[in-house]
Amino acid sequence: MSTEDLKNSITAILPSSTFDETGEFLNVVITSEELLPLMNTLRTKSEFDFDFLFCLTCIDWKDHFMMVYHLLSKTHQHTLVIKAKIADRNNAQIETVCNIWRTAELHEREVFDLFGVKFINHPDLRRLFLSDDWVGHPLRKDYTDENMISL
Amino acid sequence: MEINKSMEGKLTFPGQIHETTDGGILVTKLDDVINWARSNSLWPLVFGTSCCAIEMMSAADAKYDWSRFGFEVARATPRQADLIIVAGTIVMKMAPVLKRLYDQMPDPKYVIAMGACTISGGPFFYNTYSVVKGVDHVIPVDVYIPGCPPRPEALLHSMITLQEKIKHEQYFKKKIEEIR
Amino acid sequence: MRGLIGEDILTEEGEFIINMGPQHPSTHGVLHLKIWLDGETVKRIQPHLGYIHRSIEKMSESLSYRNFIFATSRMDYLAAHVNNEACALTVEKGLQLEVPQRAKVIRTILSELTRLQSHQLWWGCTGLDLGGVTPFFYAFREREAIMEIFEETCGARLTQNYMVPGGIMYDVHPNFQKRVKDVMIQIKGKFEEYDNIMTGNVILENRLKGVGYLSKEDALSYGVTGPTARASGLSCDLRKSNPYSAYDQVQFDEILDTGGDCYARYMVRMREMRQSVSIIEQLIDNIPEGDFQAKTKNVIKLPKGEFYQRVETPRGELGVFIVSDGAASPYRIKYRSPGFSNLSALPIMAKGGKIGDLVAIMATIDLVIPDIDR
Numbered sequence: 213m214s215t216e217d218l219k220n221s222i223t224a225i226l227p228s229s230t231f232d233e234t235g236e237f238l239n240v241v242i243t244s245e246e247l248l249p250l251m252n253t254l255r256t257k258s259e260f261d262f263d264f265l266f267c268l269t270c271i272d273w274k275d276h277f278m279m280v281y282h283l284l285s286k287t288h289q290h291t292l293v294i295k296a297k298i299a300d301r302n303n304a305q306i307e308t309v310c311n312i313w314r315t316a317e318l319h320e321r322e323v324f325d326l327f328g329v330k331f332i333n334h335p336d337l338r339r340l341f342l343s344d345d346w347v348g349h350p351l352r353k354d355y356t357d358e359n360m361i362s363l
Numbered sequence: 364m365e366i367n368k369s370m371e372g373k374l375t376f377p378g379q380i381h382e383t384t385d386g387g388i389l390v391t392k393l394d395d396v397i398n399w400a401r402s403n404s405l406w407p408l409v410f411g412t413s414c415c416a417i418e419m420m421s422a423a424d425a426k427y428d429w430s431r432f433g434f435e436v437a438r439a440t441p442r443q444a445d446l447i448i449v450a451g452t453i454v455m456k457m458a459p460v461l462k463r464l465y466d467q468m469p470d471p472k473y474v475i476a477m478g479a480c481t482i483s484g485g486p487f488f489y490n491t492y493s494v495v496k497g498v499d500h501v502i503p504v505d506v507y508i509p510g511c512p513p514r515p516e517a518l519l520h521s522m523i524t525l526q527e528k529i530k531h532e533q534y535f536k537k538k539i540e541e542i543r
Numbered sequence: 544m545r546g547l548i549g550e551d552i553l554t555e556e557g558e559f560i561i562n563m564g565p566q567h568p569s570t571h572g573v574l575h576l577k578i579w580l581d582g583e584t585v586k587r588i589q590p591h592l593g594y595i596h597r598s599i600e601k602m603s604e605s606l607s608y609r610n611f612i613f614a615t616s617r618m619d620y621l622a623a624h625v626n627n628e629a630c631a632l633t634v635e636k637g638l639q640l641e642v643p644q645r646a647k648v649i650r651t652i653l654s655e656l657t658r659l660q661s662h663q664l665w666w667g668c669t670g671l672d673l674g675g676v677t678p679f680f681y682a683f684r685e686r687e688a689i690m691e692i693f694e695e696t697c698g699a700r701l702t703q704n705y706m707v708p709g710g711i712m713y714d715v716h717p718n719f720q721k722r723v724k725d726v727m728i729q730i731k732g733k734f735e736e737y738d739n740i741m742t743g744n745v746i747l748e749n750r751l752k753g754v755g756y757l758s759k760e761d762a763l764s765y766g767v768t769g770p771t772a773r774a775s776g777l778s779c780d781l782r783k784s785n786p787y788s789a790y791d792q793v794q795f796d797e798i799l800d801t802g803g804d805c806y807a808r809y810m811v812r813m814r815e816m817r818q819s820v821s822i823i824e825q826l827i828d829n830i831p832e833g834d835f836q837a838k839t840k841n842v843i844k845l846p847k848g849e850f851y852q853r854v855e856t857p858r859g860e861l862g863v864f865i866v867s868d869g870a871a872s873p874y875r876i877k878y879r880s881p882g883f884s885n886l887s888a889l890p891i892m893a894k895g896g897k898i899g900d901l902v903a904i905m906a907t908i909d910l911v912i913p914d915i916d917r
Contacts, residue, residue: 234848235848235849235850235851236636236850236851237851239849263763263764264763264766265766266766266853266860266862266879267851267862267864267877267879269864269877269879271866271874271875272875280849280864282851282862282864286763286777286778289784313764313766314761314764314765314766314887315764315765315766315884315887317887318883318884318886318887319883326600340592340593341456341493341592341593341596341916342456342493342593342596343455343456343593350492350493350598350601351600351601355492357492359492360490360491360492361488361489361490361496362489362490362605363489363490363605409566409568410566411572412572412573412594412595412913413572413595413617413620413912413913414617414620414701414702414913416572417620417621417664417701418700418701420683421683421687421690421700424679424680424683424684424687425680425683425684426683426684426687439567439568451595452595452597454593454594454595454596454597456593456594456596457565457573457594457595460565460566460594464566486613486614486617487597487598487599487602489602489605490598490601490602490604490605491597491598491601491602492598492601493596493597493598494597494598511702512700512701512702514700
C-alpha cells in the first residue's frame with residue numbers, strides 16, 4: 213500500500229490520529245489508550261498484515277514519554293511507525309503488545325528497566341539489565357547518580 | 364679504646380656484616396626451584412567478558428601461541444587455575460561474580476588486568492552508570508596491560524613480566540617470619 | 544498468559560534448577576541461564592542479562608556525532624566495521640550527504656571481510672563448543688590474515704573505528720588491493736579443508752541434525768533475523784531488500800534453507816562465506832578513483848527529527864535509531880541489536896532437548912553477549 217492509502221485506512225479506523233511525513237517512514241501519533249485496538253487491527257487485517265515488529269523503544273521528552281513502534285509487513289513490503297504518547301510521566305502505563313508480536317516481551321522489559329514505563333498484562337515485568345535492587349531508571353533525563361562522572 | 368656512649372651499651376663490630384635470607388643457602392635454592400616451577404606452568408582461568416577476550420583467544424591460537432610459555436591448559440573451573448586474566452569490562456552486576464571466582468581460586472594466585480577497561484574503566488569512564496572504574500576496586504592486581512584491545516604480543520609480554528615477578532618471590536622468608 | 548521467559552515458579556516434582564554461566568566456556572560471553580531440568584532434559588530456560596551492560600546508549604547522549612561511533616565497535620566486536628558503517632549511514636541520512644563512490648566500494652569490501660572473519664571465528668568456536676579443539680586453530684589461521692589487512696589499512700585489529708560520517712577516515716594503504724587478492728586465493732583453497740574437517744563429520748551431523756527446530760512463523764514473531772532466520776526459510780537479507788553502500792552493484796545469492804534446525808543454520812553460514820568471497824572478488828579490481836570522504840562541517844549537527852538505518856551484520860539486522868533535537872549530541876540513540884531478538888527465541892528452541900543440545904543451539908545462533916546488553 214502506498215503512503216496515501218495507509219493514511220486513509222488508518223484515519224478510517226482511528227480518526228483522532230495525526231500524521232508526520234517529514235522522515236523516511238510514515239509516522240502515526242496516537243495516545244497510549246488507543247494503542248492496543250489499533251495494533252490488533254494492523255496485525256490481523258490482511259490489507260495491512262504488519263507481521264514484523266523490528267524496533268520498540270521509548271523517548272523521554274521531559275514532560276511526556278513517547279513510545280515508538282516500527283512495523284514492517286513482509287507480504288506487502290510497507291513500513292509504518294506508530295508513536296504512542298504517554299502524557300503522565302510519574303505514573304507511565306501502556307498496554308503490552310507481546311500477545312501480538314512475541315519479540316515485544318524482552319523489548320518491553322528493557323523499556324521498563326531503563327525508563328520505568330509499566331506494561332499492563334505483561335507476563336513477566338522485571339528488570340532486565342540492572343540488578344533487582346537498583347533504584348531509579350537511568351535513561352530518564354532527570355536521573356542522577358554519584359557514580360556518573362561528567363567531563 | 365673508648366666505647367661509643369651513643370650506642371647505649373651496644374658494641375659495634377669493626378668488620379662488615381652481610382645480610383643473608385633467613386635459612387641461608389639451602390632455603391634460597393629451594394625458593395629458586397619453587398619459583399621456577401610456579402612461573403613456568405601458570406594455568407589461566409577461562410574468563411573473558413568482552414572484546415579483549417577475542418585478543419586473548421588470538422594469543423592462544425597458533426600464530427602467537429601462549430603455550431610456549433607454559434600456559435597450555437586453560438581451565439574452566441577456578442579451583443584448578445592459578446591465574447585469572449580479566450579480559451573485558453567489569454560492570455557492577457558482574458563484580459560480585461568476579462570476587463567469588465577469585466576467592467575460589469587456591470593460593471598462590473595471580474591476576475592480570477587486560478585492557479583499558481580493567482585498568483580504569485577505559486573508554487567507558489565518563490557518563491556511565493554501571494561500569495566499575497578499574498578492576499582493582501574488586502580484586503588485587505599483579506600486572507596491568509594498557510590497550511583497547513591490547514595486541515596478543517602485549518599479552519605475551521605481560522605474561523613474561525608476571526613470570527619475572529614470580530621468580531623474585533621469597534616463599535620461605537615469609538613462612539619463617541610467620542613462624543616467629 | 545505466561546511468557547516462556549516467565550517469572551520464578553517453584554519447581555515441580557523431580558525438577559531442579561542449575562545455573563549456566565556467567566562464567567562458562569561455551570556461553571560466548573557472560574550469559575547467565577537458569578535451566579529447569581528433569582534429569583538431563585531441559586524443561587524451561589530463563590536468560591538473565593546485564594552482566595556486560597555498559598550503558599552505551601546513555602553515554603552516547605553526551606558525545607558528538609563523530610565520537611559516538613567508537614562505542615559501537617565494542618558493542619559487537621566481531622562486526623566492528625558493519626556497526627560503524629550503520630552509525631555513519633544514519634548520520635549521513637540525517638545530513639542528506641552523498642558519499643563518494645570510492646568510499647562506498649571500500650566500505651562494502653571491508654564489511655564483507657568483516658563478515659568473513661566473523662563466520663570463521665563462529666566456525667572455530669562451534670567446533671570448540673562441540674568438543675573438537677582442532678577447528679579453532681584452523682579458523683584463527685585465516686582470520687589472522689584478514690586482521691593483518693585491517694591493521695595495515697585501518698590501524699587496529701579488532702576495534703577499527705574507520706568509518707566516519709561522509710566516507711572513510713583516510714585512504715587505503717597502497718598494498719590493500721594486492722593483500723586482499725592474496726587472502727581471497729588463500730581462503731578459497733581452505734573451504735574444502737573446512738568441509739573435510741567438520742561438515743561431513745558423522746559426530747557433527749548427529750549433534751546438529753534435528754536439534755533446536757525453529758519454525759518460520761516463530762522466527763518472524765520473535766523478531767529473529769540473520770542466518771538464524773534464513774535457515775528457517777524466512778527471507779530477510781537486507782543487502783538484497785534494502786541495499787546500501789555498494790550492494791546494488793554486485794551479484795550474489797541470498798542463502799535460504801528450510802531445515803530450521805542447527806544443521807541448516809550451520810550450512811547457511813558456510814555458504815554465506817563463499818558468497819562473501821565472491822562479492823569481494825567482484826569489487827576489488829574496480830575500486831573507483833576519487834575522494835574518500837565527503838566534506839562535512841567540523842561540528843556536525845543533525846536537523847530536528849528521527850532517523851533509522853538498518854544494516855545486515857553477520858548476526859542479523861542491526862538498526863540504529865537517532866532522535867535529534869538540533870544539538871551537537873544525539874538526544875536519544877537506540878540500537879536494535881540482532882542478538883537481543885535472536886536470544887528471545889532460545890527458550891522455545893531448547894525446550895525438550897538435553898543440555899548438550901542447548902550448547903549446540905547456542906553455538907549455531909552465534910550470540911555475542913555485549914551486543915545484547917549494549
